[in-house]
Amino acid sequence: MNGADRGDRDAEDLLRVLAPQVVGVLTRRYGDFDTAEDAVQEALLAAAAQWVDEGVPRNPRGWLIQVASRRMTEQVRSEQARRRREDLVGRRESADRWAAPGADEEQDSGRDDTLALLFLCCHPSLTPSAAIALTLRSVGGLTTGEIARAFMVPEATMGQRISRAKQRIKVSGARFRMPDRDDWQRRLDSVLHVLYLMFTEGYASGAGETLQRVELSLEAIRLTRALRRMLPGESDDSEVAGLLALMLLTHARSAARTGPGGELIPLADQDRTLWDAAAVAEGIALITEVLPRGRLGPYQVQAAVAAVHDEAKSVEETDWPQILALYGVLEQLSPNPLYALNRAVAVAMVHGPDAGLRLLDGLAAEPVLRDHHRLSVVRAHLLDMAGDREAAAAQYRAAASRTPSLPERHYLTIRAARLSSPDRGNRGR
Numbered sequence: 147m148n149g150a151d152r153g154d155r156d157a158e159d160l161l162r163v164l165a166p167q168v169v170g171v172l173t174r175r176y177g178d179f180d181t182a183e184d185a186v187q188e189a190l191l192a193a194a195a196q197w198v199d200e201g202v203p204r205n206p207r208g209w210l211i212q213v214a215s216r217r218m219t220e221q222v223r224s225e226q227a228r229r230r231r232e233d234l235v236g237r238r239e240s241a242d243r244w245a246a247p248g249a250d251e252e253q254d255s256g257r258d259d260t261l262a263l264l265f266l267c268c269h270p271s272l273t274p275s276a277a278i279a280l281t282l283r284s285v286g287g288l289t290t291g292e293i294a295r296a297f298m299v300p301e302a303t304m305g306q307r308i309s310r311a312k313q314r315i316k317v318s319g320a321r322f323r324m325p326d327r328d329d330w331q332r333r334l335d336s337v338l339h340v341l342y343l344m345f346t347e348g349y350a351s352g353a354g355e356t357l358q359r360v361e362l363s364l365e366a367i368r369l370t371r372a373l374r375r376m377l378p379g380e381s382d383d384s385e386v387a388g389l390l391a392l393m394l395l396t397h398a399r400s401a402a403r404t405g406p407g408g409e410l411i412p413l414a415d416q417d418r419t420l421w422d423a424a425a426v427a428e429g430i431a432l433i434t435e436v437l438p439r440g441r442l443g444p445y446q447v448q449a450a451v452a453a454v455h456d457e458a459k460s461v462e463e464t465d466w467p468q469i470l471a472l473y474g475v476l477e478q479l480s481p482n483p484l485y486a487l488n489r490a491v492a493v494a495m496v497h498g499p500d501a502g503l504r505l506l507d508g509l510a511a512e513p514v515l516r517d518h519h520r521l522s523v524v525r526a527h528l529l530d531m532a533g534d535r536e537a538a539a540a541q542y543r544a545a546a547s548r549t550p551s552l553p554e555r556h557y558l559t560i561r562a563a564r565l566s567s568p569d570r571g572n573r574g575r
Contacts, residue, residue: 161190162362165210166264167259168211168214172185172218174259174262179284182214186210186214188213193206193209261369262324264285267284268333269333270333271314271315272311274335276307276310277333279308279311280315282344285344286362286365287362291304292347341366341389344362344365345366345370345393347362348363349400356553357554358403363393367397370389370390373386374390384440384443387436388447390429395426395453396452397422398421398425398426398429399456402417408553409556410554410557413455426457432449447472447479448476451488466492470493470496473488476489483512484514484515486505487520489505490528494531499528499531499532503525503528506528519545520545522541522545523558526538526540526545526558536566542561542562542565543559546559546562
């Protein structure tokens with residue numbers, strides 16, 4: 147990646163982090179989430195075009211607030227329905243409420259409203275899937291296509307779902323504020339799920355030229371920390387702490403996941419001395435603290451799995467029986483075909499590849515896995531363990547043809563080529 151490409155990527159990461167903060171400021175100031183979100187999208191497009199030529203402004207957040215405020219004001223004043231609302235608001239608020247602030251004027255724009263925006267998007271009037279999709283768009287900064295891949299649905303379907311969710315929030319008359327104690331628990335599961343998906347997309351990007359989007363992962367960690375600090379008194383924070391532990395234990399491996407050229411390095415081949423020891427220690431301490439108390443949930447169990455991996459000095463020294471047992475608990479708590487895929491690997495490590503392959507045969511009928519590249523990846527890995535090089539290579543090629551991630555496609559293609567090579571034994575895995 148050359149300097150210009152890196153600069154463009156840095157600007158994109160900055161815009162992704164700032165977008166939900168600016169939506170939060172405008173929603174709190176003007177009381178209209180739907181219009182604020184649209185205005186910020188226009189401001190982001192303007193920034194992407196202007197900052198390339200002129201550079202990032204000294205106060206990028208203030209710049210976005212100013213441009214989005216102007217777009218929002220123009221939108222309000224251009225439609226008669228919006229004008230009526232403006233008149234109504236004008237009777238309650240000062241006349242300068244609709245005036246756009248200066249780009250360097252902080253006022254209340256220095257306040258981070260991202261958590262309040264997150265809870266607004268997870269409003270009880272929405273179904274969990276709609277709330278999560280909307281939050282990924284407005285808070286996570288993911289595109290509609292990225293969200294559609296996370297839900298395994300067509301992009302057009304996801305676009306309609308997000309649009310309907312915004313309209314439902316508008317009709318509900320929801321106020322922009324943190325929920326009270328009664329609302330908190332009703333929204334918390336959706337909030338945690340969206341933070342998990344934000345982190346996952348940052349740690350292992352579903353598509354594109356880069357394997358990781360570190361800024362997105364770090365923002366998910368920041369928001370989860372903030373969420374834990376803001377939990378109402380006497381609330382059970384076991385799953386919040388479990389999610390934070392899972393993020394820390396997973397993100398700790400980030401520096402070892404890619405090579406000098408951005409190529410993917412699988413867990414088995416990573417230099418574990420590059421793992422972030424402080425993050426590993428914090429994650430292990432968190433999950434050790436919360437596991438014995440509170441309600442057991444899937445994030446805690448996944449964090450426990452991550453802790454077992456991070457504590458091992460090598461793949462061979464990993465406590466695979468413990469991981470297998472944890473995946474059994476996880477599937478009981480939250481049945482999910484993707485968890486079952488991971489359990490198949492653990493089964494193979496404990497009972498041999500044939501046992502893992504038999505488990506995969508039962509998963510092949512799952513609709514969400516039928517065309518998913520991860521099923522072919524796991525099958526290829528287990529066939530390779532079983533010594534069937536030709537079949538493994540074919541499965542790696544099939545997986546490479548299905549993944550939208552370029553680094554992953556490159557890695558899978560190389561694995562297939564090495565398995566097909568007669569001197570594979572001299573090349574290593």
